[in-house]
Amino acid sequence: MKKILRTREFWLAVVVAVMVFATNIRAPGFATPARLADIFDDSSILIILALGQMVVILSRSIDLSMASNLALSGMIVALVNQAFPAVPVPALMLLAALCGLALGGFNGFFVWRLGIPAIVVTLGTLTIYRGVIFLIAGGQWVNADAFSPGFVAFTRIDFLGLPLLSWYAIVIVAAFYLIMTRTFLGRSFYAIGVNPTAAVYAGINVGKTTFWAFCISGMLSGFAGYLWVSRYVIGSVEVAKGYELTIVAACVIGGISISGGVGTVAGAVLGALFLGVINGALPVINISPFWQMAISGAAIILAVVLNGRSGKQSARLILKEAEHTR
Amino acid sequence: MTDLNSESRFIPDTLVKPWRTAVFSWPTLLFVVAVVLFIVNSFASPYFLSPWSLSDATFNFTEKALIALAMALLIISGEIDLSVASIIALASTMMGLALQFGVGTPGLVLIGIVTGIICGIFNGFLVTKLGLPSIVVTIGTMSFFRGISFIVLGDQAFKGYPPSFSFFGQGYIWWVVSFEFVLFLLCAFAYYLLLHRTNFGRHVFAIGNNPVAARFSGIRVERVKFILFCLTGLMSGVAAVLLTSRLASTRPSIALGWELDAVTMVVLGGVSILGGAGTIQGVVIAAFIMGLVTFGLGLLNIPGIVMSIFIGALLIFVIALPIVFRKVKERRA
Numbered sequence: 001m002k003k004i005l006r007t008r009e010f011w012l013a014v015v016v017a018v019m020v021f022a023t024n025i026r027a028p029g030f031a032t033p034a035r036l037a038d039i040f041d042d043s044s045i046l047i048i049l050a051l052g053q054m055v056v057i058l059s060r061s062i063d064l065s066m067a068s069n070l071a072l073s074g075m076i077v078a079l080v081n082q083a084f085p086a087v088p089v090p091a092l093m094l095l096a097a098l099c100g101l102a103l104g105g106f107n108g109f110f111v112w113r114l115g116i117p118a119i120v121v122t123l124g125t126l127t128i129y130r131g132v133i134f135l136i137a138g139g140q141w142v143n144a145d146a147f148s149p150g151f152v153a154f155t156r157i158d159f160l161g162l163p164l165l166s167w168y169a170i171v172i173v174a175a176f177y178l179i180m181t182r183t184f185l186g187r188s189f190y191a192i193g194v195n196p197t198a199a200v201y202a203g204i205n206v207g208k209t210t211f212w213a214f215c216i217s218g219m220l221s222g223f224a225g226y227l228w229v230s231r232y233v234i235g236s237v238e239v240a241k242g243y244e245l246t247i248v249a250a251c252v253i254g255g256i257s258i259s260g261g262v263g264t265v266a267g268a269v270l271g272a273l274f275l276g277v278i279n280g281a282l283p284v285i286n287i288s289p290f291w292q293m294a295i296s297g298a299a300i301i302l303a304v305v306l307n308g309r310s311g312k313q314s315a316r317l318i319l320k321e322a323e324h325t326r
Numbered sequence: 327m328t329d330l331n332s333e334s335r336f337i338p339d340t341l342v343k344p345w346r347t348a349v350f351s352w353p354t355l356l357f358v359v360a361v362v363l364f365i366v367n368s369f370a371s372p373y374f375l376s377p378w379s380l381s382d383a384t385f386n387f388t389e390k391a392l393i394a395l396a397m398a399l400l401i402i403s404g405e406i407d408l409s410v411a412s413i414i415a416l417a418s419t420m421m422g423l424a425l426q427f428g429v430g431t432p433g434l435v436l437i438g439i440v441t442g443i444i445c446g447i448f449n450g451f452l453v454t455k456l457g458l459p460s461i462v463v464t465i466g467t468m469s470f471f472r473g474i475s476f477i478v479l480g481d482q483a484f485k486g487y488p489p490s491f492s493f494f495g496q497g498y499i500w501w502v503v504s505f506e507f508v509l510f511l512l513c514a515f516a517y518y519l520l521l522h523r524t525n526f527g528r529h530v531f532a533i534g535n536n537p538v539a540a541r542f543s544g545i546r547v548e549r550v551k552f553i554l555f556c557l558t559g560l561m562s563g564v565a566a567v568l569l570t571s572r573l574a575s576t577r578p579s580i581a582l583g584w585e586l587d588a589v590t591m592v593v594l595g596g597v598s599i600l601g602g603a604g605t606i607q608g609v610v611i612a613a614f615i616m617g618l619v620t621f622g623l624g625l626l627n628i629p630g631i632v633m634s635i636f637i638g639a640l641l642i643f644v645i646a647l648p649i650v651f652r653k654v655k656e657r658r659a
Contacts, residue, residue: 062461064586110642114649117599123586124642131635139629237631242583245408245465252466258459290480290578294473300466301452308458 008255008307009266016274023281030284037162043276044169045224045231049243050250050268051176052217057251058189059213060196060260061118065107066221067243068129073099074225075133078142078235085148092151096226097219103129104218108211118210126244133237142235155230165227172220177265189213193261249296250275253303274299352596356611359644363615367622374625381502383621385572387591388510389565390584391613394591395517396561398609400554401592402521404534404601405460407449407555410562411584412471417441417566419475422484422576431490438570439563445471446559450552468585475578484576495572506568513561518606526550534601590641591616615640 004010024031049066056063076099077092103125110121155165162170180186188209191199196206229235254271256263275296282292348354368375393410400407420441421434429437445467452463497505521527529550532540541547570576595612597604616637623633 110646114646114653116642116645116649120593120599120645121642123590123593124638126586127634127638128642131631131633131638134629134631135635245468248462248465249469252462258462288477288480290476291473293469293476297466297469297471297473301463301470304458304462304466305452305456308456 009264009270012253012255012267012270012274016270016277019274019277019281023277023285027284030281035280037166039276039280040169040273041163041166042280043272044165045227046247046250046272046276047169047269048172048220048224048227049247050254050272051172051265052220053247053251054254054256054263054265054268055180055189055213056118056217057248057256057258058193058260058263059210060193061111061210061213062122062248062258063104063107063214063217064119064122064244064248065103065125065129066217066247067240068126068133069100069103069218069221070225070228070243071237071239071241072103072129072133072225073097073222074229074239075137075142075235075237077226078147078229079137081148081151082142082146089148089150089154093154093223093226097223100222100225101215101219104214104216104221105211107218108214111214112207112211115207118214130237130241133239137235137237139237142229144233147230147233152230152233155227165231168223168227173265173269180265185209185212190261195261246275246296249300252300252307255303255307257307271303353605353607353611356594356596356608356615356644360611360615360618363618363622367618367625370622371625374622377502379621379625381498381504381507383617384504384507384510386620387613387617388504388506389569389572389581390587390616391510391591391610392513392565392568393558393561393584393588394595394609394613395513395606396554396558397588398592398595398597398604398606399517399521399527399530400558401589401597401599402534402601402604403530403551403554404537405453405551405554406464406589407558408461408464408585408589409445409449409468409471410558410565410588411581412468412475413442413445413559413562414566414569414581414584415475415578416445416471417563418570418576418580419478419484419578421566421570423478425484425487431488434487434491435494435567438567439560442559442561442563442566443556444559445562446556447552449559450555453555454548454552472578475580479576479578485574487571487574491571492574493571495568495570495574506572509564509568513564514606514610521606526553530554531602534598534603536602587616587637590637594641594644 020031020036029035049070053063053066073096077096080087080095081092107118107121107125110116111118155163155168157164159167178186180189188199188204191202191204192206192209199206199209228240232239250271251263251268252258252271253274254263254267254269256267256271278295278299279292282289282295373379397407397410417438421438424434424437449460449464449467452458452467453460494505499505499508521530529540529545532543532545533547533550537547565581569581573580591612592604592609593599594615595604595609597609619636619640620630620633623636624630
């Protein structure tokens with residue numbers, strides 16, 4: 001019990017809960033299960049993306065191309081759906097994930113084989129992937145009437161009271177919990193993030209593990225590409241523009257250390273939910289949506305300050321000498 | 327991102343000739359790329375080689391390049407500032423607000439620059455006094471600064487800047503030589519002196535290479551970094567004045583995405599993203615390269631989004647090429 005009280009995730013959960021109830025006081029009806037389910041559904045895509053980014057950040061890299069990857073994979077499945085409406089939707093989902101995997105693998109290859117810093121590679125692919133969308137779509141949009149009914153329905157169908165979109169997020173969160181805590185690969189991400197040299201001696205291939213991190217973030221981006229296009233019923237160059245930093249923000253709020261090795265699945269999920277609750281709460285308490293950006297910015301700064309504080313205290317006891325030299 | 331391949335070190339028995347290092351240096355390579363681009367451009371479009379269109383070409387990169395100069399120092403010191411474009415938005419908004427209260431041109435310029443510096447101080451405080459990672463801090467302030475612009479402006483815009491204000495972004499000093507371009511060259515020279523000819527510049531390199539060693543050699547690491555954040559804020563403020571003057575309006579979405587363009591310029595200019603290495607010459611040539619690519623492709627009626635493919639590919643290609651060469655060489659040896 002004491003252990004739980006000391007975790008960052010617990011306090012973040014408390015903050016999210018307090019936010020929900022505070023909003024409920026101003027706008028009664030906000031904390032009803034149906035509304036909360038809506039907010040979860042709205043946050044689902046961000047949750048999935050934050051998990052992908054988490055794996056990359058854990059292994060001391062960063063993937064700035066996730067939003068462009070999402071938009072490109074989404075555009076590809078949108079175009080396929082437009083041209084061949086008969087292709088079954090699960091096949092399209094697989095296609096989106098595979099596209100994302102290929103794009104993520106491209107990033108990972110450069111980081112692994114050529115040793116170019118991840119921020120440089122993904123900064124480049126961020127613009128390349130988005131430019132490619134324009135090329136393959138010829139500058140056109142894929143509008144709502146171009147999609148087959150099934151394409152749109154596969155995020156909306158109600159299953160046990162929740163839309164399928166929410167279920168995808170739940171399944172991926174569960175899978176990630178198992179991967180990150182119970183598998184060799186999952187533990188490797190932490191190992192190379194905490195201490196790459198020690199990881200080598202423990203028999204972990206640092207480069208290859210980083211490569212897998214990019215593959216995972218890419219695959220989730222691609223899958224989220226289908227979800228995004230299906231959910232908002234639009235495929236365009238502008239899809240998710242600037243979203244890459246929102247994803248990083250969700251991770252940072254969730255307590256995932258940008259210097260690698262620290263962070264949990266619960267943190268990433270709560271970080272995404274934190275932003276989701278803010279987005280859901282602002283309209284109902286009559287704050288102009290224009291406030292949203294400044295508030296989430298302030299939340300990120302506050303989260304970093306608080307995380308920085310708590311991290312320092314625990315580090316001081318172990319690394320007393322290193323602390324002086326910092 | 328530590329290098330784990332412990333390679334045996336090659337120790338030469340003669341000095342490398344100075345002309346060889348000069349010829350094979352990064353700025354020289356970039357310069358060749360720039361010249362090639364210039365020649366290709368002048369063949370590709372008949373409109374390229376006219377003084378006026380070349381002058382126009384400078385406008386679309388000088389503002390970003392001004393920020394890139396300061397960003398280069400920041401990245402060499404091992405930090406980064408992703409909030410620069412948002413600082414432009416905030417500074418521009420503050421100028422617009424002041425305009426509503428009837429502030430004149432000198433006041434507007436002052437407000438723009440001071441807002442930039444204040445934003446830089448805020449970033450610098452969070453990074454150096456609280457010891458937080460700059461990439462995260464500036465992702466936060468990036469939303470925060472632009473968020474304030476959105477709160478002030480919503481979906482509105484500030485317009486009606488006085489005619490005398492338009493000189494900064496649209497005026498010419500002499501014939502086709504614009505004020506913006508001259509200011510950029512002056513700033514580039516000033517930053518060259520600061521980085522390569524002063525103690526402060528040596529400190530920046532020392533910090534980027536090894537902050538701990540720099541501290542033990544008596545360098546005030548935090549103070550130098552703080553100054554660099556202020557400088558980046560200052561240059562963003564200057565860029566805000568120029569851009570606002572050029573567009574003659576302020577919207578909250580002004581300069582959206584410029585932070586990545588500025589970082590691309592710096593990295594393309596041969597500054598190591600890990601810190602500790604880089605030159606101002608490289609950054610200046612990289613700025614010209616980006617200007618040439620976008621302007622040349624623009625003359626060929628290629629849309630901006632497709633140009634971004636070229637810029638992104640150029641970035642990865644230019645960084646990857648020397649590494650691939652080195653790997654091939656190693657394999658042969």
